Amino acid sequence: MPVPAALLPFLVKAIPTILRTFQSLRARHADATDEQVFAMVADQIKRGLAKGEAWLDAHPED
């Protein structure tokens, strides 16, 4: 999918914001308690499972 050239400057300008967001996420990770880490991973598992199971339901074996 081609990206309109007019959008490129906006994408480039967004990089510092994206980096700050990741720094903020990192800070949150750095402060995370044990329980928060377990909960984050449990959420990640739940999301991955939900997506995979939904796709398998939508594509049953012949």
Added chain:
Amino acid sequence: MRTLRLLCLLVAAAASCACASAPAHLRPEAKASFQMGKVLSGIEALQDLAIDAEAEGVMSTADARKVVQACVQAFRYARLLNAALLAGYTEADVQRQMLAKLRAVLQELGAVLSPKAYALAQPYTQAVLALLMVYGY
């Protein structure tokens, strides 16, 4: 298109640098859970690849189903292991289980996928195996 790819690469590199290692204050069990989260990111990427490749007609539905089934199985193992870690199982126990289950799931793909599908999936499976190695599994 090339610029967009470069931007995506830069963002991905920034993300991986920003979230590089587990916080030092975590208990060993929580640290293992944190590392498992990173391994799961690789499994998520593999699952997304199969779903997108099937939608674009690059991978057959039968092959994509095998990949997604393997990823779902890996997520189920991970759910059990995360619960075990939360309950206080030792890190070494969990590491042994992670190694055996995840390696088996990923290696089995090489035997069941068509060569074309495996060529697509292999970089992702290798990335997950590399992460397991980095964490000493």
